[in-house]
Amino acid sequence: MNEIPISLFIFMVLFLLACIAISISKLQLFNIVAGVAGIILSYTLSKISINGFLVQQFGGITSADTIITDSVSIYYSPQSYIFLLLVILTLIITIFNILSEIKYNLEPDIGDFEL
Amino acid sequence: MTISKLLSVFIISLIALFFSFSCCSAASDSYTMNFIVPYITIDSYWNNQTGESLSLSIVPGSTVEFGVTTSSIADNISWYNGSIFLENDTATSQGNLTHQFNSAGVYYINVHAEDAYDTTANTTFTVTVAYTCPTVIDFNPNTPYRTDNGSNATFNVTYSQIGDISWYIDGVFIKTDSSVNYSSYTNTTGIVGGPYNVTASIDTGVCIVDQEWLWTVTEPYENNLPLSIFIMWTCVMMLGAFLGFTQTGIFGITTSLLSTLIAFMNSKMIINGSVVQYFGGVTSTDTIATGSRSIESLPLSYIFMFIAIVMTIVFLLQLKNEIMYQIEPDIGDVDYE
Numbered sequence: 457m458n459e460i461p462i463s464l465f466i467f468m469v470l471f472l473l474a475c476i477a478i479s480i481s482k483l484q485l486f487n488i489v490a491g492v493a494g495i496i497l498s499y500t501l502s503k504i505s506i507n508g509f510l511v512q513q514f515g516g517i518t519s520a521d522t523i524i525t526d527s528v529s530i531y532y533s534p535q536s537y538i539f540l541l542l543v544i545l546t547l548i549i550t551i552f553n554i555l556s557e558i559k560y561n562l563e564p565d566i567g568d569f570e571l
Numbered sequence: 572m573t574i575s576k577l578l579s580v581f582i583i584s585l586i587a588l589f590f591s592f593s594c595c596s597a598a599s600d601s602y603t604m605n606f607i608v609p610y611i612t613i614d615s616y617w618n619n620q621t622g623e624s625l626s627l628s629i630v631p632g633s634t635v636e637f638g639v640t641t642s643s644i645a646d647n648i649s650w651y652n653g654s655i656f657l658e659n660d661t662a663t664s665q666g667n668l669t670h671q672f673n674s675a676g677v678y679y680i681n682v683h684a685e686d687a688y689d690t691t692a693n694t695t696f697t698v699t700v701a702y703t704c705p706t707v708i709d710f711n712p713n714t715p716y717r718t719d720n721g722s723n724a725t726f727n728v729t730y731s732q733i734g735d736i737s738w739y740i741d742g743v744f745i746k747t748d749s750s751v752n753y754s755s756y757t758n759t760t761g762i763v764g765g766p767y768n769v770t771a772s773i774d775t776g777v778c779i780v781d782q783e784w785l786w787t788v789t790e791p792y793e794n795n796l797p798l799s800i801f802i803m804w805t806c807v808m809m810l811g812a813f814l815g816f817t818q819t820g821i822f823g824i825t826t827s828l829l830s831t832l833i834a835f836m837n838s839k840m841i842i843n844g845s846v847v848q849y850f851g852g853v854t855s856t857d858t859i860a861t862g863s864r865s866i867e868s869l870p871l872s873y874i875f876m877f878i879a880i881v882m883t884i885v886f887l888l889q890l891k892n893e894i895m896y897q898i899e900p901d902i903g904d905v906d907y908e
Contacts (some may be wrong), residue, residue, distance in 0.1 A: 514851030
């Protein structure tokens with residue numbers, strides 16, 4: 457079963473935010489990698505928000521001292537749209553970063569001080 | 572002398588000419604004789620499908636349309652089941668036979684075509700009739716299947732053979748469609764619970780083949796956001812608002828926009844019942860029972876709405892500054908000269 461507990465979901469969101477922060481920073485090649493990771497993660501979280509994979513899990517002990525579990529799927533479409541927006545934003549940032557990197561490799565002296 | 576020589580040559584020529592004519596006229600008779608070479612060919616097809624094999628396998632009760640075309644007009648096109656005459660087509664280049672096979676076995680449908688010159692052509696269809704079990708060609712929806720409480724649930728199935736298709740839910744008979752290979756069932760009275768075992772079962776008299784679905788009916792899943800995720804979004808919104816105020820450029824624009832959207836989303840979900848606190852526990856029958864309670868707060872919604880408005884203003888200001896900077900990058904630079 458594809459079940460993603462809420463705790464893991466929250467961790468993935470925090471990881472996504474870290475990826476976006478790195479992609480916006482000035483870490484050159486590393487921000488491209490983080491940007492691509494951010495796109496994939498945002499898209500994944502967008503799907504998870506509406507396909508029923510995100511679950512709230514429950515557990516308990518029966519009278520026979522065995523553990524039983526159950527889960528309730530979480531659906532929230534506005535959250536999916538937020539993640540889709542992040543996909544678009546991260547995509548734009550990543551393309552911008554790639555173009556900057558290409559431009560820098562073609563003309564490394566841009567921005568250098570002329571002494 | 573000369574005249575006698577010429578005369579003798581003339582006579583010899585006449586004799587030679589005579590023999591040559593007699594020779595050639597005899598040969599001419601033999602070459603101009605018209606030999607009519609009888610020739611008729613036959614092309615076969617069945618069920619109006621060309622290019623198919625002449626061997627076919629069917630189930631009892633099936634009807635097959637056979638067809639042949641001849642290369643020229645045939646006086647007779649005769650159809651036989653083995654050696655048993657079935658029917659005859661006359662003065663045609665196309666023959667057809669429709670035949671139903673009711674019993675299992677191997678049948679040889681022989682076709683004999685004959686033209687006006689008594690030239691013949693033959694072909695044979697080999698028909699194997701055997702009892703086989705039907706297979707599921709198509710079914711809808713996929714299993715497991717979930718529907719919202721109050722919604723209709725429609726199931727349908729298509730088998731490879733005709734038979735009586737019966738429907739059951741958890742073994743309880745619902746209905747039967749007779750002599751069909753497609754059947755559909757719509758449930759309008761599903762109650763929350765499950766998974767229910769929905770079964771479509773075809774009975775061909777020889778085989779019974781089932782198609783099963785696991786069907787669950789739940790309350791609508793719209794807008795159920797656990798409190799923990801709501802708190803997470805609130806934290807993300809606060810972080811975004813902080814960065815939107817303190818950062819500039821694309822970083823400031825992005826974070827303020829994100830913060831605006833989350834604040835607006837939180838404002839809505841805190842009053843429309845989306846935020847829920849889940850509860851669960853073990854029942855006396857050792858099953859898990861779950862429940863939820865909506866968390867609604869109008870004052871909190873106003874706070875989030877206020878944050879959304881503030882962050883919208885921040886976002887617009889950040890956007891304006893960035894546009895101005897892109898148009899005139901030197902604005903604000905100190906000129907030391």
